[in-house]
Amino acid sequence: TQLLEQSPQFLSIQEGENLTVYCNSSSVFSSLQWYRQEPGEGPVLLVTVVTGGEVKKLKRLTFQFGDARKDSSLHITAAQTGDTGLYLCAGDPRDTGTASKLTFGTGTRLQVTL
Amino acid sequence: EPEVTQTPSHQVTQMGQEVILRCVPISNHLYFYWYRQILGQKVEFLVSFYNNEISEKSEIFDDQFSVERPDGSNFTLKIRSTKLEDSAMYFCAGRSWNTEAFFGQGTRLTVV
Numbered sequence: 001t002q003l004l005e006q007s008p009q010f011l012s013i014q015e016g017e018n019l020t021v022y023c024n025s026s027s028v029f030s031s032l033q034w035y036r037q038e039p040g041e042g043p044v045l046l047v048t049v050v051t052g053g054e055v056k057k058l059k060r061l062t063f064q065f066g067d068a069r070k071d072s073s074l075h076i077t078a079a080q081t082g083d084t085g086l087y088l089c090a091g092d093p094r095d096t097g098t099a100s101k102l103t104f105g106t107g108t109r110l111q112v113t114l
Numbered sequence: 115e116p117e118v119t120q121t122p123s124h125q126v127t128q129m130g131q132e133v134i135l136r137c138v139p140i141s142n143h144l145y146f147y148w149y150r151q152i153l154g155q156k157v158e159f160l161v162s163f164y165n166n167e168i169s170e171k172s173e174i175f176d177d178q179f180s181v182e183r184p185d186g187s188n189f190t191l192k193i194r195s196t197k198l199e200d201s202a203m204y205f206c207a208g209r210s211w212n213t214e215a216f217f218g219q220g221t222r223l224t225v226v
Contacts, residue, residue, distance in 0.1 A: 033214055042205050042217035102215055104157040
């Protein structure tokens with residue numbers, strides 16, 4: 001069974017601060033996706049990282065895929081209240097061309113206050 | 115921008131009743147999924163569906179659950195006899211051959 005552990009589980013910071021969320025596994029993934037989920041809504045895709053060591057930037061968000069493709073991090077610079085939400089990483093084994101399922105991480109709930 | 119549509123957004127049902135949750139995936143998607151998320155818990159995989167048959171299912175997806183895509187458009191999840199512990203958000207997702215998964219807004223199922 002592939003497991004993805006996210007840390008921290010909860011994070012409460014003030015606007016303007018920086019933060020990093022970690023997503024770790026003992027399994028290798030073909031790719032890893034980060035989603036953000038608002039209460040009562042579905043996960044919304046933020047980014048996909050595919051290559052070991054890859055770094056992707058989305059405005060103030062920086063995503064990195066570990067060299068061994070077992071872990072990933074999300075760094076937010078100068079957090080804003082609009083960044084508040086549940087951040088989910090999801091690993092895709094994609095070992096074959098089949099309908100491989102995503103394995104979701106445990107989630108990090110971020111609250112950004114003024 | 116195309117999106118995955120789920121109906122209803124909220125369903126309240128009595129224990130023991132059958133419910134059908136509906137999803138209209140993005141038209142060019144090939145693989146379809148149902149996930150659920152119990153309040154405050156992680157998103158859990160239920161079932162994947164490809165080429166009109168189940169590809170994989172989890173332990174959660176027991177005999178009370180079934181899926182079908184009867185008309186090549188709608189993708190449904192049926193729970194035959196709901197239990198209290200079936201209360202959760204149910205998400206439909208779809209993907210194409212080499213793309214990310216895109217999720218619907220979810221159906222909140224409340225079993226009373």
